[in-house]
Amino acid sequence: MFGATPRETPQRIAFVMLPRFSMIAFTSAIEPLRVANRLSGQALYSWHLFSPDGKPVAASNGIALTPEGDLEAATGFGTVIVCSGIDVQKVIVKPLFAWLRKIDRKGVDIGSLCTGAHVLASAGLLDGHRCTIHWENLPAFAEDFPEIDVTAELFEIDRSRFTCAGGTAAIDLMLNVIAMQHGHELAAKVADQFMHERIRDRHDHQRMGLPARLGVRHPKLLKVIQFMEENLEEPLSRAELAREAGLSTRQLERLFRKYLTRSPARYYLELRLNKARLLLLQTNMSVIDVALACGFVSASHFSKCYRDYFGHTPRKERGVPLHEGGVSDDEDYDELPASSQRPGA
Structure with a gap:
């Protein structure tokens, strides 16, 4: 199991970097290991960088790192961590899947940072395992891999699989591993070096709470927004939202106008459109399917709302030419079946 006391030190960890990987997640994973070595006075961990083809890889911030070699050079490691970031579905290479499955058969602990869970899932390595992924990618991951148990935790360790939501959550993943392997006292000293005021466990939230995100603390307004976020696929009516929060519809309208300068309907629409994007x-x-997943009664209505909000159509968002295949932008959007239409969309 990942996190168990290693049989020998230094514990050798291979990081496989994919194009546009998240630099903050990558460095947040390595730095606790470096500081643990320094504070303990021992070589507890060593880390080694690889890429699928052995060539330098640029992170999403444009900084390129030079690996030690390609996948075939990454031998003799008990732990492998896949590092990815933006547009992971566009940079996945199939030889990586075969290599990951091969090292899995050898008993290697395999994990990921940020969107790397998408890579492991695509390789079939998360079947029957609990995992997590960055909150921005969670809805898409759930749609692509409905059979996989994905959570919104900071990190997950499930036997020989471990996944991390990315960002600074990688610090907490590694601090927890250091604590399990070498004691809480060392982990606390490492955290103190980073001015990391506490070691978060996996159950801490990925995102800031609604009050911090919105700058609003009105309890009933926050309750309504929470209901909205939990019901994007099947939107609730204004009356239902008001009733859930113990408000009249007029009070609901006034609260949204006062604190968020828009109507409840407009705010709800923006939430659904951002999920759609x-x-x-x-x-x-x-x-x-995207329209349906975001609570719209027809794809043509979805396209119009999307264009009004973002300034371009859903097809343009994906970089699809306007008249690709001789189909016009308007002709591309058929009405959804009547059975799938829902009120309030």
């Missing part, structure tokens, strides 16, 4: 960019779902 993530699904368009991160999945291969059809426009009709």
